[in-house]
Amino acid sequence: MTAALPDPPHARALTSDTILCVSMSARPSNFGTRFHNYLYNAYDLNYVYKGFAPADIAAAMMGVRGLPIRGAAVSMPYKEAVIELIDVMEPSAAAIDSVNTIVNDDGMLRAYNTDYQAVADLLTDSGFDRGWAVAVAGSGGMAKAVVAALRDTGFTDVTVVARNTQTGTDLAGRYGFAHRSAVDDADRYALLVNATPNGMSGADADRLPFPEAVVDAAFAGFDVVALPSDTPLVRRLRAAGKPVISGDSVIAGQAAAQFALYTGVTPSPELVREAADYASRG
Known part of the structure:
Protein backbone atom coordinates (compact mmCIF):
# COMPACT_ATOMS: atom_id res chain seq x y z
CA MET A 1 0.00 0.00 0.00
CA THR A 2 1.32 3.46 -0.90
CA ALA A 3 1.75 5.82 2.06
CA ALA A 4 -0.60 8.79 2.07
CA LEU A 5 0.94 12.08 1.05
CA PRO A 6 0.79 14.94 3.57
CA ASP A 7 -2.04 17.43 3.47
CA PRO A 8 -1.02 21.09 3.19
CA PRO A 9 -0.80 23.06 6.41
CA HIS A 10 -3.67 25.44 7.13
CA ALA A 11 -3.40 28.52 4.89
CA ARG A 12 -3.30 32.06 6.26
CA ALA A 13 -5.88 34.59 5.16
CA LEU A 14 -4.60 37.04 2.54
CA THR A 15 -4.24 40.64 3.69
CA SER A 16 -2.93 43.92 2.30
CA ASP A 17 0.41 43.02 3.90
CA THR A 18 0.68 39.65 2.14
CA ILE A 19 3.91 39.42 0.12
CA LEU A 20 3.57 38.19 -3.46
CA CYS A 21 6.02 35.93 -5.31
CA VAL A 22 5.48 34.71 -8.86
CA SER A 23 6.81 32.45 -11.58
CA MET A 24 7.06 33.37 -15.24
CA SER A 25 7.11 30.66 -17.89
CA ALA A 26 5.79 29.95 -21.36
CA ARG A 27 4.26 26.77 -19.91
CA PRO A 28 3.42 27.52 -16.27
CA SER A 29 2.73 24.51 -14.07
CA ASN A 30 1.25 24.15 -10.62
CA PHE A 31 4.40 22.69 -9.06
CA GLY A 32 6.02 25.94 -7.95
CA THR A 33 2.71 27.41 -6.78
CA ARG A 34 1.91 24.38 -4.64
CA PHE A 35 5.49 23.91 -3.41
CA HIS A 36 6.05 27.49 -2.25
CA ASN A 37 2.59 27.96 -0.78
CA TYR A 38 2.93 24.70 1.16
CA LEU A 39 6.12 25.99 2.78
CA TYR A 40 4.71 29.48 3.38
CA ASN A 41 1.85 27.86 5.27
CA ALA A 42 4.13 25.44 7.12
CA TYR A 43 6.27 28.31 8.42
CA ASP A 44 3.27 30.63 8.94
CA LEU A 45 4.70 33.24 6.56
CA ASN A 46 2.46 35.97 5.16
CA TYR A 47 3.40 35.18 1.55
CA VAL A 48 1.52 33.87 -1.48
CA TYR A 49 2.84 32.48 -4.77
CA LYS A 50 1.23 32.54 -8.24
CA GLY A 51 2.36 31.35 -11.67
CA PHE A 52 2.00 33.39 -14.89
CA ALA A 53 2.59 33.03 -18.62
CA PRO A 54 3.57 36.60 -19.56
CA ALA A 55 2.79 37.81 -23.08
CA ASP A 56 5.48 40.52 -22.73
CA ILE A 57 8.43 39.69 -20.47
CA ALA A 58 9.69 43.28 -20.36
CA ALA A 59 6.28 44.52 -19.20
CA ALA A 60 6.08 41.66 -16.70
CA MET A 61 9.44 42.66 -15.22
CA MET A 62 8.21 46.24 -14.87
CA GLY A 63 5.35 44.81 -12.85
CA VAL A 64 7.75 42.87 -10.61
CA ARG A 65 9.69 46.05 -9.92
CA GLY A 66 6.73 48.38 -9.53
CA LEU A 67 4.16 46.46 -7.49
CA PRO A 68 6.58 45.40 -5.79
CA ILE A 69 6.74 41.61 -6.07
CA ARG A 70 9.30 40.08 -3.72
CA GLY A 71 10.48 37.21 -5.90
CA ALA A 72 10.08 35.85 -9.42
CA ALA A 73 11.06 32.45 -10.74
CA VAL A 74 11.99 32.46 -14.43
CA SER A 75 11.65 29.43 -16.72
CA MET A 76 11.97 28.74 -20.44
CA PRO A 77 12.16 30.76 -22.60
CA TYR A 78 12.97 33.79 -20.42
CA LYS A 79 16.16 32.76 -18.59
CA GLU A 80 18.38 34.82 -20.88
CA ALA A 81 15.84 37.41 -22.06
CA VAL A 82 15.51 38.90 -18.55
CA ILE A 83 19.23 39.63 -18.17
CA GLU A 84 19.00 43.09 -19.71
CA LEU A 85 16.11 43.89 -17.36
CA ILE A 86 18.04 43.12 -14.15
CA ASP A 87 19.97 45.56 -11.93
CA VAL A 88 22.43 43.12 -10.33
CA MET A 89 23.59 39.74 -11.63
CA GLU A 90 24.68 37.71 -8.61
CA PRO A 91 27.60 35.28 -9.16
CA SER A 92 25.42 32.19 -9.67
CA ALA A 93 23.66 33.87 -12.61
CA ALA A 94 26.53 35.98 -13.94
CA ALA A 95 28.84 32.97 -14.20
CA ILE A 96 26.60 31.25 -16.73
CA ASP A 97 24.60 34.17 -18.21
CA SER A 98 21.33 32.56 -17.21
CA VAL A 99 18.68 33.57 -14.65
CA ASN A 100 16.05 31.47 -12.96
CA THR A 101 15.43 33.53 -9.81
CA ILE A 102 14.88 37.25 -9.25
CA VAL A 103 14.73 38.90 -5.83
CA ASN A 104 13.29 42.39 -5.49
CA ASP A 105 15.07 44.36 -2.74
CA ASP A 106 13.08 47.62 -2.54
CA GLY A 107 13.05 48.06 -6.31
CA MET A 108 16.55 46.66 -6.89
CA LEU A 109 16.24 43.47 -8.94
CA ARG A 110 18.90 40.85 -8.19
CA ALA A 111 19.30 37.75 -10.36
CA TYR A 112 20.40 34.28 -9.24
CA ASN A 113 20.52 30.79 -10.72
CA THR A 114 19.39 28.08 -8.31
CA ASP A 115 19.18 25.53 -11.15
CA TYR A 116 22.97 25.42 -11.14
CA GLN A 117 23.20 24.63 -7.43
CA ALA A 118 20.48 21.97 -7.61
CA VAL A 119 22.19 20.20 -10.53
CA ALA A 120 25.63 20.44 -8.91
CA ASP A 121 24.30 18.98 -5.65
CA LEU A 122 22.67 16.06 -7.47
CA LEU A 123 25.82 15.32 -9.49
CA THR A 124 27.94 15.46 -6.34
CA ASP A 125 25.70 12.88 -4.67
CA SER A 126 25.24 10.70 -7.77
CA GLY A 127 28.29 8.46 -7.59
CA PHE A 128 28.73 8.83 -11.36
CA PRO A 243 20.68 4.77 -12.74
CA VAL A 244 18.83 7.97 -13.58
CA ILE A 245 18.44 11.40 -11.99
CA SER A 246 15.04 12.81 -12.91
CA GLY A 247 13.77 16.35 -13.09
CA ASP A 248 11.58 16.17 -9.99
CA SER A 249 14.78 16.19 -7.91
CA VAL A 250 16.06 19.26 -9.78
CA ILE A 251 12.84 21.25 -9.46
CA ALA A 252 12.54 20.54 -5.72
CA GLY A 253 16.16 21.51 -5.03
CA GLN A 254 16.05 24.74 -7.00
CA ALA A 255 12.64 25.70 -5.56
CA ALA A 256 13.88 25.19 -1.99
CA ALA A 257 16.81 27.50 -2.72
CA GLN A 258 14.41 30.09 -4.17
CA PHE A 259 12.22 29.87 -1.07
CA ALA A 260 15.24 30.68 1.10
CA LEU A 261 16.16 33.68 -1.07
CA TYR A 262 12.62 35.08 -0.99
CA THR A 263 11.95 34.57 2.72
CA GLY A 264 15.30 34.29 4.50
CA VAL A 265 14.14 30.91 5.88
CA THR A 266 16.02 27.73 4.92
CA PRO A 267 13.42 24.95 4.79
CA SER A 268 14.19 21.66 6.51
CA PRO A 269 14.85 18.61 4.28
CA GLU A 270 11.74 16.96 5.72
CA LEU A 271 9.50 19.89 4.77
CA VAL A 272 11.09 20.13 1.33
CA ARG A 273 10.17 16.47 0.73
CA GLU A 274 6.65 17.07 2.00
CA ALA A 275 6.24 20.16 -0.18
CA ALA A 276 7.56 18.33 -3.25
CA ASP A 277 5.23 15.40 -2.65
CA TYR A 278 2.28 17.77 -2.26
CA ALA A 279 3.28 19.80 -5.33
CA SER A 280 3.58 16.69 -7.48
CA ARG A 281 -0.12 15.93 -6.92
CA GLY A 282 -1.30 19.02 -8.78
Whole structure:
Protein backbone atom coordinates (compact mmCIF):
# COMPACT_ATOMS: atom_id res chain seq x y z
CA MET A 1 0.00 0.00 0.00
CA THR A 2 1.32 3.46 -0.90
CA ALA A 3 1.75 5.82 2.06
CA ALA A 4 -0.60 8.79 2.07
CA LEU A 5 0.94 12.08 1.05
CA PRO A 6 0.79 14.94 3.57
CA ASP A 7 -2.04 17.43 3.47
CA PRO A 8 -1.02 21.09 3.19
CA PRO A 9 -0.80 23.06 6.41
CA HIS A 10 -3.67 25.44 7.13
CA ALA A 11 -3.40 28.52 4.89
CA ARG A 12 -3.30 32.06 6.26
CA ALA A 13 -5.88 34.59 5.16
CA LEU A 14 -4.60 37.04 2.54
CA THR A 15 -4.24 40.64 3.69
CA SER A 16 -2.93 43.92 2.30
CA ASP A 17 0.41 43.02 3.90
CA THR A 18 0.68 39.65 2.14
CA ILE A 19 3.91 39.42 0.12
CA LEU A 20 3.57 38.19 -3.46
CA CYS A 21 6.02 35.93 -5.31
CA VAL A 22 5.48 34.71 -8.86
CA SER A 23 6.81 32.45 -11.58
CA MET A 24 7.06 33.37 -15.24
CA SER A 25 7.11 30.66 -17.89
CA ALA A 26 5.79 29.95 -21.36
CA ARG A 27 4.26 26.77 -19.91
CA PRO A 28 3.42 27.52 -16.27
CA SER A 29 2.73 24.51 -14.07
CA ASN A 30 1.25 24.15 -10.62
CA PHE A 31 4.40 22.69 -9.06
CA GLY A 32 6.02 25.94 -7.95
CA THR A 33 2.71 27.41 -6.78
CA ARG A 34 1.91 24.38 -4.64
CA PHE A 35 5.49 23.91 -3.41
CA HIS A 36 6.05 27.49 -2.25
CA ASN A 37 2.59 27.96 -0.78
CA TYR A 38 2.93 24.70 1.16
CA LEU A 39 6.12 25.99 2.78
CA TYR A 40 4.71 29.48 3.38
CA ASN A 41 1.85 27.86 5.27
CA ALA A 42 4.13 25.44 7.12
CA TYR A 43 6.27 28.31 8.42
CA ASP A 44 3.27 30.63 8.94
CA LEU A 45 4.70 33.24 6.56
CA ASN A 46 2.46 35.97 5.16
CA TYR A 47 3.40 35.18 1.55
CA VAL A 48 1.52 33.87 -1.48
CA TYR A 49 2.84 32.48 -4.77
CA LYS A 50 1.23 32.54 -8.24
CA GLY A 51 2.36 31.35 -11.67
CA PHE A 52 2.00 33.39 -14.89
CA ALA A 53 2.59 33.03 -18.62
CA PRO A 54 3.57 36.60 -19.56
CA ALA A 55 2.79 37.81 -23.08
CA ASP A 56 5.48 40.52 -22.73
CA ILE A 57 8.43 39.69 -20.47
CA ALA A 58 9.69 43.28 -20.36
CA ALA A 59 6.28 44.52 -19.20
CA ALA A 60 6.08 41.66 -16.70
CA MET A 61 9.44 42.66 -15.22
CA MET A 62 8.21 46.24 -14.87
CA GLY A 63 5.35 44.81 -12.85
CA VAL A 64 7.75 42.87 -10.61
CA ARG A 65 9.69 46.05 -9.92
CA GLY A 66 6.73 48.38 -9.53
CA LEU A 67 4.16 46.46 -7.49
CA PRO A 68 6.58 45.40 -5.79
CA ILE A 69 6.74 41.61 -6.07
CA ARG A 70 9.30 40.08 -3.72
CA GLY A 71 10.48 37.21 -5.90
CA ALA A 72 10.08 35.85 -9.42
CA ALA A 73 11.06 32.45 -10.74
CA VAL A 74 11.99 32.46 -14.43
CA SER A 75 11.65 29.43 -16.72
CA MET A 76 11.97 28.74 -20.44
CA PRO A 77 12.16 30.76 -22.60
CA TYR A 78 12.97 33.79 -20.42
CA LYS A 79 16.16 32.76 -18.59
CA GLU A 80 18.38 34.82 -20.88
CA ALA A 81 15.84 37.41 -22.06
CA VAL A 82 15.51 38.90 -18.55
CA ILE A 83 19.23 39.63 -18.17
CA GLU A 84 19.00 43.09 -19.71
CA LEU A 85 16.11 43.89 -17.36
CA ILE A 86 18.04 43.12 -14.15
CA ASP A 87 19.97 45.56 -11.93
CA VAL A 88 22.43 43.12 -10.33
CA MET A 89 23.59 39.74 -11.63
CA GLU A 90 24.68 37.71 -8.61
CA PRO A 91 27.60 35.28 -9.16
CA SER A 92 25.42 32.19 -9.67
CA ALA A 93 23.66 33.87 -12.61
CA ALA A 94 26.53 35.98 -13.94
CA ALA A 95 28.84 32.97 -14.20
CA ILE A 96 26.60 31.25 -16.73
CA ASP A 97 24.60 34.17 -18.21
CA SER A 98 21.33 32.56 -17.21
CA VAL A 99 18.68 33.57 -14.65
CA ASN A 100 16.05 31.47 -12.96
CA THR A 101 15.43 33.53 -9.81
CA ILE A 102 14.88 37.25 -9.25
CA VAL A 103 14.73 38.90 -5.83
CA ASN A 104 13.29 42.39 -5.49
CA ASP A 105 15.07 44.36 -2.74
CA ASP A 106 13.08 47.62 -2.54
CA GLY A 107 13.05 48.06 -6.31
CA MET A 108 16.55 46.66 -6.89
CA LEU A 109 16.24 43.47 -8.94
CA ARG A 110 18.90 40.85 -8.19
CA ALA A 111 19.30 37.75 -10.36
CA TYR A 112 20.40 34.28 -9.24
CA ASN A 113 20.52 30.79 -10.72
CA THR A 114 19.39 28.08 -8.31
CA ASP A 115 19.18 25.53 -11.15
CA TYR A 116 22.97 25.42 -11.14
CA GLN A 117 23.20 24.63 -7.43
CA ALA A 118 20.48 21.97 -7.61
CA VAL A 119 22.19 20.20 -10.53
CA ALA A 120 25.63 20.44 -8.91
CA ASP A 121 24.30 18.98 -5.65
CA LEU A 122 22.67 16.06 -7.47
CA LEU A 123 25.82 15.32 -9.49
CA THR A 124 27.94 15.46 -6.34
CA ASP A 125 25.70 12.88 -4.67
CA SER A 126 25.24 10.70 -7.77
CA GLY A 127 28.29 8.46 -7.59
CA PHE A 128 28.73 8.83 -11.36
CA ASP A 129 32.28 8.20 -12.58
CA ARG A 130 33.98 11.53 -13.34
CA GLY A 131 35.89 9.81 -16.14
CA TRP A 132 32.72 9.07 -18.08
CA ALA A 133 32.12 10.76 -21.43
CA VAL A 134 29.02 12.96 -21.14
CA ALA A 135 26.63 14.23 -23.81
CA VAL A 136 24.40 17.19 -22.92
CA ALA A 137 21.43 17.85 -25.21
CA GLY A 138 20.62 21.56 -25.43
CA SER A 139 22.33 24.95 -25.34
CA GLY A 140 19.76 27.20 -23.64
CA GLY A 141 19.52 28.51 -20.10
CA MET A 142 19.13 25.14 -18.39
CA ALA A 143 21.93 23.63 -20.47
CA LYS A 144 24.21 26.42 -19.27
CA ALA A 145 23.52 25.47 -15.66
CA VAL A 146 24.09 21.78 -16.42
CA VAL A 147 27.37 22.24 -18.30
CA ALA A 148 28.76 24.56 -15.63
CA ALA A 149 27.76 22.09 -12.91
CA LEU A 150 29.38 19.20 -14.79
CA ARG A 151 32.63 21.13 -15.07
CA ASP A 152 32.54 22.23 -11.43
CA THR A 153 31.85 18.72 -10.13
CA GLY A 154 34.81 17.20 -11.96
CA PHE A 155 33.60 15.97 -15.36
CA THR A 156 36.13 16.69 -18.11
CA ASP A 157 34.89 14.83 -21.23
CA VAL A 158 31.69 16.68 -22.11
CA THR A 159 30.01 17.25 -25.49
CA VAL A 160 27.27 19.83 -25.97
CA VAL A 161 24.79 18.48 -28.51
CA ALA A 162 22.83 21.32 -30.08
CA ARG A 163 21.44 21.99 -33.53
CA ASN A 164 22.03 25.72 -33.03
CA THR A 165 25.68 25.92 -33.98
CA GLN A 166 26.22 29.41 -32.55
CA THR A 167 24.83 28.76 -29.08
CA GLY A 168 26.22 25.24 -28.99
CA THR A 169 29.79 26.22 -29.84
CA ASP A 170 29.62 29.24 -27.53
CA LEU A 171 28.52 27.12 -24.57
CA ALA A 172 30.98 24.32 -25.22
CA GLY A 173 33.88 26.71 -25.83
CA ARG A 174 33.22 28.60 -22.61
CA TYR A 175 34.17 25.49 -20.62
CA GLY A 176 36.69 23.94 -23.00
CA PHE A 177 34.28 21.23 -24.12
CA ALA A 178 33.23 19.96 -27.57
CA HIS A 179 30.14 20.76 -29.62
CA ARG A 180 28.29 18.55 -32.08
CA SER A 181 25.01 19.20 -33.86
CA ALA A 182 23.98 15.56 -33.38
CA VAL A 183 25.37 12.28 -32.06
CA ASP A 184 24.93 8.77 -33.44
CA ASP A 185 28.04 6.94 -32.21
CA ALA A 186 26.34 4.56 -29.81
CA ASP A 187 29.35 3.54 -27.72
CA ARG A 188 30.80 7.01 -27.09
CA TYR A 189 28.77 8.42 -24.19
CA ALA A 190 28.34 6.84 -20.76
CA LEU A 191 26.21 9.63 -19.24
CA LEU A 192 23.40 11.35 -21.15
CA VAL A 193 21.91 14.62 -19.91
CA ASN A 194 18.74 16.13 -21.36
CA ALA A 195 18.48 19.92 -21.00
CA THR A 196 15.93 20.41 -23.80
CA PRO A 197 12.08 20.39 -23.77
CA ASN A 198 12.09 16.82 -25.15
CA GLY A 199 9.91 14.77 -22.85
CA MET A 200 7.99 17.78 -21.54
CA SER A 201 4.20 17.74 -21.64
CA GLY A 202 2.87 18.92 -24.99
CA ALA A 203 4.30 18.55 -28.47
CA ASP A 204 7.65 17.24 -27.17
CA ALA A 205 6.22 14.63 -24.78
CA ASP A 206 7.21 11.51 -26.73
CA ARG A 207 10.62 12.61 -28.01
CA LEU A 208 13.92 11.15 -26.92
CA PRO A 209 16.73 13.74 -26.83
CA PHE A 210 19.21 11.21 -28.28
CA PRO A 211 18.93 8.35 -30.80
CA GLU A 212 17.71 5.08 -29.33
CA ALA A 213 21.04 3.33 -29.93
CA VAL A 214 22.90 6.05 -28.02
CA VAL A 215 20.46 5.80 -25.11
CA ASP A 216 20.67 2.01 -25.00
CA ALA A 217 24.49 2.08 -24.87
CA ALA A 218 24.69 4.66 -22.06
CA PHE A 219 25.47 3.72 -18.46
CA ALA A 220 23.29 6.39 -16.79
CA GLY A 221 21.13 9.44 -17.44
CA PHE A 222 20.05 12.80 -16.06
CA ASP A 223 16.88 14.48 -17.34
CA VAL A 224 16.09 17.99 -16.10
CA VAL A 225 12.50 17.87 -17.39
CA ALA A 226 10.29 17.83 -14.31
CA LEU A 227 6.76 17.91 -15.73
CA PRO A 228 6.44 15.05 -16.17
CA SER A 229 9.56 13.62 -14.56
CA ASP A 230 8.85 10.19 -16.08
CA THR A 231 10.17 11.22 -19.51
CA PRO A 232 10.93 8.89 -22.44
CA LEU A 233 14.65 9.06 -21.55
CA VAL A 234 14.00 8.25 -17.88
CA ARG A 235 11.63 5.39 -18.74
CA ARG A 236 13.98 3.79 -21.25
CA LEU A 237 17.02 3.91 -18.96
CA ARG A 238 15.11 2.71 -15.89
CA ALA A 239 13.61 -0.17 -17.87
CA ALA A 240 17.17 -1.25 -18.60
CA GLY A 241 18.05 -1.06 -14.90
CA LYS A 242 20.34 1.93 -15.29
CA PRO A 243 20.68 4.77 -12.74
CA VAL A 244 18.83 7.97 -13.58
CA ILE A 245 18.44 11.40 -11.99
CA SER A 246 15.04 12.81 -12.91
CA GLY A 247 13.77 16.35 -13.09
CA ASP A 248 11.58 16.17 -9.99
CA SER A 249 14.78 16.19 -7.91
CA VAL A 250 16.06 19.26 -9.78
CA ILE A 251 12.84 21.25 -9.46
CA ALA A 252 12.54 20.54 -5.72
CA GLY A 253 16.16 21.51 -5.03
CA GLN A 254 16.05 24.74 -7.00
CA ALA A 255 12.64 25.70 -5.56
CA ALA A 256 13.88 25.19 -1.99
CA ALA A 257 16.81 27.50 -2.72
CA GLN A 258 14.41 30.09 -4.17
CA PHE A 259 12.22 29.87 -1.07
CA ALA A 260 15.24 30.68 1.10
CA LEU A 261 16.16 33.68 -1.07
CA TYR A 262 12.62 35.08 -0.99
CA THR A 263 11.95 34.57 2.72
CA GLY A 264 15.30 34.29 4.50
CA VAL A 265 14.14 30.91 5.88
CA THR A 266 16.02 27.73 4.92
CA PRO A 267 13.42 24.95 4.79
CA SER A 268 14.19 21.66 6.51
CA PRO A 269 14.85 18.61 4.28
CA GLU A 270 11.74 16.96 5.72
CA LEU A 271 9.50 19.89 4.77
CA VAL A 272 11.09 20.13 1.33
CA ARG A 273 10.17 16.47 0.73
CA GLU A 274 6.65 17.07 2.00
CA ALA A 275 6.24 20.16 -0.18
CA ALA A 276 7.56 18.33 -3.25
CA ASP A 277 5.23 15.40 -2.65
CA TYR A 278 2.28 17.77 -2.26
CA ALA A 279 3.28 19.80 -5.33
CA SER A 280 3.58 16.69 -7.48
CA ARG A 281 -0.12 15.93 -6.92
CA GLY A 282 -1.30 19.02 -8.78
